[in-house]
Amino acid sequence: MTTLVRGGHRAQHRVVLLGGGYVTLHAYAGLMRHVGGAVRAGDIQVVVISADDAHSFHGFTGEVLAGLLPYDRTRTPLVDAMPHAHVVLGRATAIDAERRVVRYVLADDESGPDHTSTAERVLDFDSLVVGTGGREPATAVPGLGEHGFTLRAPGDIAVLTERVREAAAHRGLRRHTVVVAGGGMAGVEMAAAVADLGGARLRVELVHSRDAILPELRDEQPRLARRAEQELRRLGVRVRLGVRLASVTENHAYLSDGTSLPASTVIATIGQRPVNVPGLDTHRDPRGRLVTRPDLSVVDGVWAAGDAACVVHPTTGAPVPANALWAIKGGEHVGRNLARTLRGRSTRPFAYRGLGQAASFGVGRSISELYGIPFTGWVAWVLRLTFFLRFMPSRRKAAQVVTDFARHAAHGRTARTSAEPAVADLAAARTA
Numbered sequence: 001m002t003t004l005v006r007g008g009h010r011a012q013h014r015v016v017l018l019g020g021g022y023v024t025l026h027a028y029a030g031l032m033r034h035v036g037g038a039v040r041a042g043d044i045q046v047v048v049i050s051a052d053d054a055h056s057f058h059g060f061t062g063e064v065l066a067g068l069l070p071y072d073r074t075r076t077p078l079v080d081a082m083p084h085a086h087v088v089l090g091r092a093t094a095i096d097a098e099r100r101v102v103r104y105v106l107a108d109d110e111s112g113p114d115h116t117s118t119a120e121r122v123l124d125f126d127s128l129v130v131g132t133g134g135r136e137p138a139t140a141v142p143g144l145g146e147h148g149f150t151l152r153a154p155g156d157i158a159v160l161t162e163r164v165r166e167a168a169a170h171r172g173l174r175r176h177t178v179v180v181a182g183g184g185m186a187g188v189e190m191a192a193a194v195a196d197l198g199g200a201r202l203r204v205e206l207v208h209s210r211d212a213i214l215p216e217l218r219d220e221q222p223r224l225a226r227r228a229e230q231e232l233r234r235l236g237v238r239v240r241l242g243v244r245l246a247s248v249t250e251n252h253a254y255l256s257d258g259t260s261l262p263a264s265t266v267i268a269t270i271g272q273r274p275v276n277v278p279g280l281d282t283h284r285d286p287r288g289r290l291v292t293r294p295d296l297s298v299v300d301g302v303w304a305a306g307d308a309a310c311v312v313h314p315t316t317g318a319p320v321p322a323n324a325l326w327a328i329k330g331g332e333h334v335g336r337n338l339a340r341t342l343r344g345r346s347t348r349p350f351a352y353r354g355l356g357q358a359a360s361f362g363v364g365r366s367i368s369e370l371y372g373i374p375f376t377g378w379v380a381w382v383l384r385l386t387f388f389l390r391f392m393p394s395r396r397k398a399a400q401v402v403t404d405f406a407r408h409a410a411h412g413r414t415a416r417t418s419a420e421p422a423v424a425d426l427a428a429a430r431t432a
């Protein structure tokens with residue numbers, strides 16, 4: 001069993017945060033707000049076990065792909081975002097809630113060709129926060145893991161961005177085709193971003209299994225869904241409905257209706273699944289998400305929120321959507337309730353009711369819904385940007401984003417900056 005000692009004495013309470021995403025970042029912020037003195041004094045120890053050493057701000061992925069923001073802007077090192085936590089770069093492999101231990105392997109021990117390791121370590125905890133998020137199921141579509149792109153593994157976005165930029169810069173006779181699978185918010189934004197960057201030099205095909213894109217938005221805000229379709233048409237994105245991505249090879253995307261598309265790049269935003277760390281098996285819903293109690297605990301001492309959890313909306317009773325806003329608000333609530341238990345107080349139920357949603361199709365071209373009110377164009381774009389800047393984990397990076405957009409307005413798209421990691425390194429970091 002690992003014992004981490006800080007400040008010369010064993011902490012009285014150890015909080016382990018699994019994952020370095022929105023949930024754990026905001027749980028950490030909530031803890032620091034309410035019991036920061038005890039954390040700084042070493043009486044409460046916070047340990048983060050994360051498969052990635054930086055927080056990824058996924059909301060700006062479209063802007064990165066479109067060449068409006070450098071990749072680096074979306075990445076905040078966890079040691080900067082959680083300065084009073086002990087950050088362990090590794091992957092949690094099992095949770096034993098009864099014995100209050102979590103098993104994990106260090107990233108350094110997993111560097112073999114098959115990313116497996118027998119060097120499993122054990123860390124005991126007093127409180128555990130599960131924020132391991134979701135992943136696209138790369139193995140569900142043959143060839144996708146080898147030849148396509150999903151968007152969540154460390155480094156994926158940087159490698160993809162370079163690939164799309166190379167395709168857009170290609171001056172040959174044949175136009176490159178980029179296929180985006182999945183017509184939800186992420187897929188629609190990615191298709192728009194690639195088309196915005198490539199213009200007439202790239203052909204973009206959006207493949208969606210249902211009979212219309214953006215099904216969730218369409219139910220609540222049909223006008224905004226129609227506006228999104230108009231934007232895709234303006235950008236020249238071809239939408240194929242009622243078909244699935246069936247398999248991917250080096251140069252083709254094969255679809256469920258038997259047709260195929262010659263594709264230099266395939267991006268999958270389909271069928272997101274929770275990252276399921278084994279354990280707590282009787283506390284999962286059929287999709288594998290941890291089912292939370294009204295205060296966001298799963299069992300005593302274990303808390304969960306975000307894409308890996310099934311959190312129920314306080315008024316509708318339905319599971320809340322898997323997006324950043326709900327992960328942030330869930331994480332904040334976990335941090336607050338955890339602090340309350342540490343001070344011997346009773347916990348409070350999660351009562352957040354939501355704010356809205358947004359998507360972007362280029363500078364000044366967005367759709368947003370705020371408390372049920374729809375906005376489009378510049379107003380929607382500014383609302384979305386303001387919201388994102390407010391929730392970026394680094395004030396410095398938020399200020400740089402504003403500068404980037406101002407520079408874009410004056411001089412056009414950003415080139416890759418020297419601050420970005422070498423794409424070759426990131427390609428090596430792509431994990432299965």
Ligand SMILES: Cc1cc2nc3c(=O)[nH]c(=O)nc-3n(C[C@H](O)[C@H](O)[C@H](O)COP(=O)(O)OP(=O)(O)OC[C@H]3O[C@@H](n4cnc5c(N)ncnc54)[C@H](O)[C@@H]3O)c2cc1C
Binds near residue numbers: 019131152305308324
């Ligand atoms: C391309 C893209 C665009 C998006 N755009 C938007 C948007 O515009 N607006 C919006 O609201 N939402 C958006 N989302 C969704 C949003 O990013 C997620 O809902 C949100 O990240 C969920 O937060 P989380 O903390 O649950 O998980 P994440 O933020 O994904 O964090 C999960 C963390 O857990 C780590 N991890 C995974 N497995 C393990 C393990 N076994 N052990 C240790 N660590 C592990 C990961 O490395 C990561 O650090 C987008 C998502 C994507 C992929």
